[in-house]
Amino acid sequence: MLRGVCGRWASGRCRQKFKVTTDSNHSKPVAPDLIEQDFHAEAANQKWTSDITYVWTDEGWLYLAVVMDLYSRAIVGWSMNRRMTQKLVCNALTMALFRRHFPKGTIIHSDRGSQYCSKRYQRLIKNNGLRCSMGRRTNCYDNAAMESFFHTLKVELVHRERYATRRMATSRIFEYIETYYNRQRKNSAIGYKIPAQFEKAA
Secondary structure: OOOOOOOHHHHOOOOOOOOOOOOOOOOOOOOOOOOOOOOOOOOOOOEEEEEEEEEEEOOEEEEEEEEEEOOOOEEEEEEEEOOOOHHHHHHHHHHHHHHOOOOOOOEEEEOOOHHHHOHHHHHHHHHOOOEEEEOOOOOHHHHHHHHHHHHHHHHHOHHHOOOOOHHHHHHHHHHHHHHHHOOOOOEHHHOOEOHHHHHHHO
């Protein structure tokens, strides 16, 4: 288990700051909702979903973009940066593409934030044969699977620690995702199985 998930983190929580993430008030084209709140998939790389959250450090905000495979709930791509930019979401999607060997026809779902509607992100989707899907404006239920992951991340890790630097936060979040969440933590959405084991057994 990731160091601290049980034990010292249970004794207290740090005060948290709050910040708005993606901005859907823009005139850029948006994609239709191909998911329609159906967060189940019959196979790996059928449906991915993505979103951005934020973590406070003593140096300022750290932004985290994540790509999840809805089949196993595995986090297949992620990126962290001090700025919430097009590059942040593109890097997360690029990691997912490399890790999953560039699948074709995969639905990639997100909100209508300006980063996801940017020409750079949309070009990345088109050039790699993915299908873009976007939820309705300001409707968190349209990306509930990602909201659930971010809630879990913050309850089990972020809200129990104080980060002196962005580098420290990045290291701890990396450890949580790659060592604990994907490879050790049982997920109720897949029958209380571990994402990595769930995919191996398929």
